[in-house]
Amino acid sequence: MPHLPAAFPATRFRRLRRTGALRDLVQEVRLSPADLIWPIFVTDVPGADAPVASMPGVSRLTVDGAVRAAEQAASLGIPAICLFPYTDPSLKTETCQEAWNPENLSNRATRAIKAAVPGIAVMTDVALDPYNALGHDGLVRDGVVLNDESVEALVRMALAQAEAGADILGPSDMMDGRIGAMRSALEAAGHRDVAILSYAAKYASAFYGPFRDAVGASGALKGDKKTYQMNPGNRDEALRLVARDLDEGADMVMIKPGMPYLDICARVKDAFGVPTFAYQVSGEYAMLKGAMLNGWLKDEVILESLLAFRRAGCDGILTYFAPDAARLLRG
Numbered sequence: 264m265p266h267l268p269a270a271f272p273a274t275r276f277r278r279l280r281r282t283g284a285l286r287d288l289v290q291e292v293r294l295s296p297a298d299l300i301w302p303i304f305v306t307d308v309p310g311a312d313a314p315v316a317s318m319p320g321v322s323r324l325t326v327d328g329a330v331r332a333a334e335q336a337a338s339l340g341i342p343a344i345c346l347f348p349y350t351d352p353s354l355k356t357e358t359c360q361e362a363w364n365p366e367n368l369s370n371r372a373t374r375a376i377k378a379a380v381p382g383i384a385v386m387t388d389v390a391l392d393p394y395n396a397l398g399h400d401g402l403v404r405d406g407v408v409l410n411d412e413s414v415e416a417l418v419r420m421a422l423a424q425a426e427a428g429a430d431i432l433g434p435s436d437m438m439d440g441r442i443g444a445m446r447s448a449l450e451a452a453g454h455r456d457v458a459i460l461s462y463a464a465k466y467a468s469a470f471y472g473p474f475r476d477a478v479g480a481s482g483a484l485k486g487d488k489k490t491y492q493m494n495p496g497n498r499d500e501a502l503r504l505v506a507r508d509l510d511e512g513a514d515m516v517m518i519k520p521g522m523p524y525l526d527i528c529a530r531v532k533d534a535f536g537v538p539t540f541a542y543q544v545s546g547e548y549a550m551l552k553g554a555m556l557n558g559w560l561k562d563e564v565i566l567e568s569l570l571a572f573r574r575a576g577c578d579g580i581l582t583y584f585a586p587d588a589a590r591l592l593r594g
């Protein structure tokens with residue numbers, strides 16, 4: 264409980280707001296480039312390494328471009344980069360086998376980055392949507408997204424990513440039981456130190472729209488993801504999912520989307536006290552960036568929006584603003 268203030272004028276809150284020095288001295292929560300994970304889109308499809316229309320300022324990168332991004336991250340003090348592949352449409356199938364190809368785009372990019380910039384942590388995405396002709400995160404039979412069969416595929420995918428040198432696996436698929444299955448497969452294969460950052464509380468959100476354009480999944484997806492991603496009307500379920508994923512072997516947990524779900528971030532951190540991350544997703548980026556480009560908002564909203572995650576209790580944030588934010592933080 265905060266100490267109750269003495270009556271005015273013994274207490275004047277403005278005394279500690281008078282100068283920058285005093286404000287700095289009593290600031291409760293801070294943001295640093297070290298709190299950021301930078302998601303990037305990688306492609307080897309000729310001509311696809313181009314700007315993403317619904318995410319102004321974000322382009323898909325070639326593998327070489329991803330290596331340069333990792334170098335940039337390292338020089339800005341950003342500790343981790345997260346890879347999302349834009350897969351050649353001809354490699355997308357209903358069985359999704361490209362997902363566990365040791366030589367797939369994501370695995371090649373991971374190897375290239377780890378070879379060139381070993382100090383950067385590489386996070387990879389474990390979900391089938393970039394490889395699925397039907398656009399879903401899991402395998403589909405007769406219009407139903409299968410759970411246990413999808414988990415088997417996701418485990419294969421996770422092992423291939425660990426083999427390629429990923430430091431952090433990010434299962435974003437929301438199938439039940441995947442964390443436990445991945446953790447035991449990783450242990451059995453000798454990948455004891457590969458961390459799992461579970462997308463534990465991932466909501467079925469319209470804020471993912473621009474991302475689906477960026478990875479080329481928008482066209483394929485029929486229907487929605489509501490049978491596996493969370494209902495935005497739920498909050499206790501988020502705590503149960505976090506508890507479940509920690510119990511199955513997640514090292515860190517994520518809440519996604521970010522800004523509209525800060526209440527969930529705060530509850531998760533308060534309840535569990537584990538490394539907690541939020542994803543400021545593509546639609547949040549598009550809203551802020553679109554308003555900035557129109558001159559409706561100043562770029563100060565970047566750091567303010569990220570500080571909000573820290574205030575809600577998050578240890579770190581996945582954000583497309585990572586390099587801009589790091590530059591702003593470094594003055």
Ligand code: PBG
Binds near residue numbers: 389436470473545
């Ligand atoms: C899919 C995935 C999505 C995002 C990350 N992984 C989209 C979805 O679930 O449809 C969204 C990220 C963003 O919007 O920035 N596995």
